[in-house]
Amino acid sequence: MTTDAFAAHRRLLFSVAYRILGTATDAEDAVQDAWMKWSAADRSDVAEPKAYLVRIVSNVAMDRLRAVRSRREVYVGPWLPEPIRTDAGTGAETDTDTVSMALLMVLETLSPLERAVFVLKEAFGFTHAEIADAVERSEDAVRQAAHRAREHVQARRPRFHATAVKQREVTERFFAAASGGDINTLMQLLAPDVTVWTDGGGKVRQALRPVTGAQRVAAWFATFGEQPYQGVALADMRVDLAELNGRTGVVFTGAGRVIGVLVLDVDADGRIAAIHNVANPDKLRAVATGEPRLTAGPPSDQ
Known part of the structure; x- marks a missing residue:
């Protein structure tokens, strides 16, 4: 039972x-910690392994989030979530809204408890009573945390998204315009208050502050094809479209490794509201390998 039950729910x-954590690396560590706790626990009275395991991993993840936040506060440049592939071909069945880069950034502003409650309720459909058991709080406390989190997220998350078809079309047009230095098309595609977030983690040269405004962003990307990126010329790169965190993104491969990704936030009018560029090599392993995989909720009992 120990191995089979855990393996059955590992993706969940x-x-x-x-x-809860925003990075695949920390999430994998949390799952490993959950396995250790599960292996050492007295499971003779465990009637529902799934609920028991979700409780373990939720509390482990909240503890880890409290620990890693101090590191994120002194992170070099903007901190972005670690991108993960959600292509249909990887077997990842994701709720695209609750795993998008934009939403994960909003979730960074919640307390660990609020974030865990929001994730369990909105992404996986757990009841307030089930969440109370998972996070070891009263049901009233969970309801209050859920209300605060929902209001906070609704006030900050993008209200409208483009369709998947439109997202892909705009991403293709954006990359073609950037690589060709077509600043006029870039200006047409960008929302006036577009913001670029770049994450190099101090290991790869990137902008240390967000770049805002269509004119500045267009001018910046119009030179993309003219200079090497991390020492690799555009002509020597492999450029692929892939589904990253539920959105069409661009994966750049050169010198035998993934060197960066771009994920655009496209609004309902087909204009680019935000651009997320992750180049920190520590955050690209999941994109390069396609593992680990996500699952959506609410999950069925197994």
């Missing part, structure tokens, strides 16, 4: 931990 546990 990773999916919960990833949404």
Whole structure:
């Protein structure tokens, strides 16, 4: 029972931990910690292994989030979530809204408890009573945390998204315009208050502050094809479209490794509201390998 029950729910546990922590690396560590606790626990009275395991991983993830936040506060440049592939071909069945880069950034502003409650309720459909058991709080406390989190997220998350078809079309047009230096098309595609977030983690040269405004962003990307990126010329790169965190993104590969990704936030009018560029090599492993995988909720009992 020990191995079989844990293996049956492992993807669910990773999916919960990833949404709470925002990085695949930390989520995998949380799942490993959950396995250790599960292995050492007295399970003679465990009637529902799934609920028991979700409780373990939720609390482990909240503890880890409290620990890693101090590191994120002194992170070099903007901190972005670790991108993860959600292509249909990887077997990842994701709720695209609760795993998008934009939402994960909003979730960074919640307390660990609020974030865990929001994830379990909105992404996985757990009841307030089930969440109270998972996070070891009263049901009233969970209801209050859920209300605060929902209001906070609704006030800050993008209200409208483009369709998947439109997202892909705009991403293709954006990359073609950037690589060709077509600043006029870039200006047409960008929302007036577009913001670029770049994450190099101090290991790769990137902008240390967000770049805002269509004119500045267009001018910046119009030179993309003219200079090497991390020492690799555009002509020597492999450029692929892939589904990253539920959105069409661009994956750049060169010198035998993934060197960066771009994920656009496209609004309902087909204009680019935000651009997320992750180049920190520590955050690209999941994109390069396609593992680990997410699962959506609410999960069925197994």
